[in-house]
Amino acid sequence: MPKKNKVKFNICNVHYALQNIAEDGAVTFGTPVAMPGAVSLALDANGEPSNFYADGYAYYTISNNMGYDGDLELAMVPEQFRTEVLKEELDSNKVLVENANVETANFALLFEFDGDVRKIRHVLYNCAASRPSIESATNEDEIEVQTETLALTATPLANGYVKAKTGDDTTDAVYQNWYKTVYLPTAEEESSAEPAVQSVSAAKSTTTTAAKTTATTKEV
Structure with missing residues (x-):
C-alpha cells in the first residue's frame, strides 16, 4: 500500500484556464497557463447547511454549498492574466488600459500543496477575480517586496461541481496531466x-x- 500524506505545506504551481460555455451550456476550458510567484491562498467555504423544521424537530437538512471566497496573493499578477481574465487592453504602444465597460472572464484555478509524500493537486472550476489593489511603500533600511492580491470567488458550475483534488490513489496518468488539461x-x-x-x-x-x-x- 502506498504511503499517505500526513501534512501539507507551501502553495505552488498555480495555473489558470479560461472557461468557455457553448450555446448548449457545455463547459470547456482552455489550456492551463502558469501564474508564477504564488505567496499565499486563503479560501473560506461559502454557504452553510440549514434546517427545515417539522413535527417539532429538524425534519430535513438543506445542503447549501455556494463554493468559496478568499484571496490569492502573488508577487505580481501576470500581464497575461490581466489581459485574458481581468480584460485589461494592450493599446498600440503596449500600454495596459483598464476599461470599466468590459466584463471580466471566468476561469478554472489550478494549484497544489506540498505534502510529506506527494503533492496534492487541486482545481476550482468556476472562478471570478476582482482587480488587485494599487499599493506600495517607500524603501527604508531594507527593501520590502510589495505583493498583489486577487479577491477570488469560486462558485458551483451548472452541474454542481465546485472543485476536485487528487487523492491517495489517483491514477498516475491523471496526476501527471493535471496541468495539461482541466480535469x-x-x-x-x-x-x-x-x-x-x-x-x-x-x-x-x-x-x-x-x-x-x-x-x-x-x-x-
Missing part, C-alpha cells in the same frame, strides 16, 4: 461510455448478419 469528471464518464455504445452497435450488426446468413441457408 472534468463528466468528460471521463462520457469517454468511458462511448466504447459501450460502440459495442452495442457492433452486437446489433453481428446479430443482423447472422440472421441474414441463416435465412440464405434456408433458402438454399
Whole structure:
C-alpha cells in the first residue's frame, strides 16, 4: 500500500484556464497557463447547511454549498492574466488600459500543496477575480517586496461541481496531466461510455448478419 500524506505545506504551481460555455451550456476550458510567484491562498467555504423544521424537530437538512471566497496573493499578477481574465487592453504602444465597460472572464484555478509524500493537486472550476489593489511603500533600511492580491470567488458550475483534488490513489496518468488539461469528471464518464455504445452497435450488426446468413441457408 502506498504511503499517505500526513501534512501539507507551501502553495505552488498555480495555473489558470479560461472557461468557455457553448450555446448548449457545455463547459470547456482552455489550456492551463502558469501564474508564477504564488505567496499565499486563503479560501473560506461559502454557504452553510440549514434546517427545515417539522413535527417539532429538524425534519430535513438543506445542503447549501455556494463554493468559496478568499484571496490569492502573488508577487505580481501576470500581464497575461490581466489581459485574458481581468480584460485589461494592450493599446498600440503596449500600454495596459483598464476599461470599466468590459466584463471580466471566468476561469478554472489550478494549484497544489506540498505534502510529506506527494503533492496534492487541486482545481476550482468556476472562478471570478476582482482587480488587485494599487499599493506600495517607500524603501527604508531594507527593501520590502510589495505583493498583489486577487479577491477570488469560486462558485458551483451548472452541474454542481465546485472543485476536485487528487487523492491517495489517483491514477498516475491523471496526476501527471493535471496541468495539461482541466480535469472534468463528466468528460471521463462520457469517454468511458462511448466504447459501450460502440459495442452495442457492433452486437446489433453481428446479430443482423447472422440472421441474414441463416435465412440464405434456408433458402438454399
